[in-house]
Amino acid sequence: MKFNADNVKPLIEDEFVGEAAKRALQYIQGKRSAGMPVAGIYCGYAPMEVIRAAGAVPAILCAFANKTIAAAEAVLPANLCPLIKSSYGFIITDSCPFFGISDAVVAETTCDGKKKMFELISHYKPMFVMDLPQLPDEEEAQANWAAMITKLKGFLEKTFKTEATSERIEAEIKATNVKNALMNRVFDYAAKKPSLLKWSETYELAFLAQVATTEDLQPIFQEVFRTIKEREEKGVYYGTPSSPRVLVTGCPVGGDSTKVYKIIEEAGGVVVAMDSCTGMKPFMTAIEEDTGDPIAAVAVRYLQLPCSCMTPNLRRLTEMDKIIARFQPDAVIEVVLHACHSYNIEAYKIMNHAKEIHNLPYLKIETDYSDGDVEQIRTRVEALFDSL
Amino acid sequence: MTALGLDIGSRTIKLVVWENGAVVLTRKALTSSDPLAVCRELLHHTPPGPLVATGYGRHLVKEYLRCETVSEIKAFALGARAVFHSCRTILDIGGQDTKAISLTADGRIDKFHMNDKCAAGTGRFLEIMATALGLSLGDFMAEAMATETPHPINSMCTVFAESEVISTIARGTPRPAIALGIHQSIASRTVSLLERVAVTDDIVFAGGVALNGCMQKEIEKALGRNVHVPPDPQIIGALGCALLAAKNDEPVKRHDYDDKVKSSRGKARES
Ligand code: SF4
Ligand code: SF4
DSSP states (O other), X not given: OOBSXXXXXXXXXXXXXXXXXXXXXXXXXXHHHTTOOEEEEOSTTSOHHHHHHTTOEEEEOOOOOGGGHHHHTTTSOXXXXXXXXXXXXXXXXXXXXXXXXXXXXXXXXXXXXXXXXXXXXXXXXOEEEEOOOSOTTSHHHXXXXXXXXXXXXXXXXXXXXXXXXXXXXXXXXXXXXXXXXXXXXXXXXXXXXXXXXXXXXXXXXXXXXXXXXXXXXXXXXXXHHHHHHXXXXXXXXXXXXXXXEEEEEESOOOGGGGHHHHHHHHTTOEEEEEEXXXXXXXXXXXXXXXXXXHHHXXXXXXXXXXXXXXXXXXXXXXXXXXXXXXXXXXXXXXXXXXXXXXXXXXXXXXXXXXXXXXXXXXXXXXXXXXXXXXXXXXXXXXXXXXXX | OEEEEEEEOSSEEEEEEEETTEEEEEEEEEOOSOHHHXXXXXHTTOOOOOEEEEXXXXXXXXXXXXXXXXXXXXXXXXXXXXXXXXXXXXXXXXSSOXXXXXXXXXXXXXXXXXXXXXXXXXXXXXXXXXXXXXXXXXXXXXXXXXXXXXXXXXXXXXXXXHHHHHHHXXXXXXXXXXXXXXXXXXXXXXXXXHHHTOOOSOEEEEXXXXXXXXXXXXXXXXXXXXXXXXXXXXXXXXXXXXXXXXXXXXXXXXXXXXXXXXXXXXOOEEO
16 A cells, blocks of 8 residues: 555654654653653553643653563463553563653553553552543542542652642643644544545654644644645545545554554555544543633543543444544454453444444454464455455 | 466365366365465466465465465355355354354355454364374264264363363263264354354355364254355365456466476375
8 A cells, every 4th residue: 555656755754754652762852851850651541731731741651562572471461461561571671761761650540451560560660550430421530530630740749849730731731732633633634535644654643742742743743734735735645545444443553563554554455543542542632721620621531531441431432423424434443452351342332333323344353462463364354345 | 268266275275277167177285384386286287267366375376376366255255155156154164264254145245253363163173182082083073973972172272172182081081972072162162153243044164174074063053053065165265266266357367387386295186
């Protein structure tokens, strides 16, 4: 799969094309040299506005490589999600540069595996584990989560010896909203028929946009929109007008598991929407501004994340309705990491929703970070496209 | 016209030559560690014509033989409809995977499911269990059919099932009972896979394991329906490929395989 023209300028043109993590690392190192503390995060529930208001730069910790899993399995059970094993492996082999430069780690009680893994790494760095309510629609949930965010604020203030004032949090809320609106403008070009962007471009931009401030992103966004405009004017698009458009949903996909995106492309499909925490999910909702209680506003926004660790997580279905209407996919492919029970079980509902409500073919791929199943996945994806 | 279909499976490679509406030649050979060489042997002295390949090895031959490829799901759907026009459900148990496919009334693929990354319930599983019982595949089936009282085998992981079988033998359980237990456990697994795609008559049972009459009987019992085993169940995928090759409007000119036959290892079986 390629663009319909030669020598298409990449969306972010720098020395890091294809290396999202290295680009993020360079950014974070720059901030650290300028005196900013670094807060390592593992999950979409980490309240970025509070972390930034405390003067820190967030770093997404490594969790997507097969190479550290063997080391992790010396301690962790083999039958555990590869994301958790990989993260743990990175830490015990001291090979996650982001963890190395983190001054503190923010963690959440999402799934059981992560929760228990955090216990095993808690002595390496100052760590704050947030108790995440898992019935987000209950009356108490918002207040409880807001209380947790307040506690996190206290932890960050103490650890980084700063003050995260309400004004600063409010300012960060506004900055997030600006950033999310810009990201959504980019997603709209991926949604075009045919799509103007390759999946890896959206993926790389999302990776950087999670860690970088809105201010620092402005020049990059300007360049990105210039590039997109140019493509539009020249009639450049990705794939062919008849390539099946795919919505990929489910567990976070990054590093070695991007094999799934590659296989989809090799089979002739175009990934138009990445509905996961390493794709569009962190940018999909706005935070209410000027409420007078910024922590409560942040709490509301994060509880709206449609993660499978929530129950009953009906928002995943309503979000999917919107994504389908916006990106017009021809098929839905769900990526479930091995032993991720919550996404795996929820997949049944997603399948029924895709098939019955949207009349879209659906394929669930259960995989890990190894490449041993590439051909099996290829067979399934090709068969899915054959059936369109 | 002549058209060829090649199904490069994990255990066996199958070739079908289709000429003027009929199968005129079929060949099968074990995949071995050099599937490309086996493909060359199978294609030795075959009539010219367009070729389509399927199976895990299809991408391997795509460039080399300059042929089209198709997913196994589509190949089986076409092949099964050709041998059984009213087919709505296909079960294929091959050497290393199991697939269930449901078709719409007009033969399009509706749903499909494959077992995951694991030999449980496949041809390979049966071979290992037969070996654990000290039986040939044929005797393994015959023993299972000779009894009415199975001894259930619970493990589905090949490695665990093997040790379960060995310890069951050690406790003095008769081999036929164990053999039947193994067949039944695969049958019930297979039925749950089938039920994921919704089962509609007629059902075609293809793949190497379909040659096992006991498997067919146990699947029918567990399913409460009859399944049809075509005369040569192993060639359904290759047949589907040949049909697709015959339909291709612009036949791709294939390489001359005969020039490439260098190896003289184990001659392919011809029928
Ligand atoms: S999928 Fe859920 S647990 Fe995983 S990073 Fe996203 S929000 Fe966190
Ligand atoms: S993919 Fe699933 S099991 Fe793995 S960390 Fe995320 S929620 Fe937990």
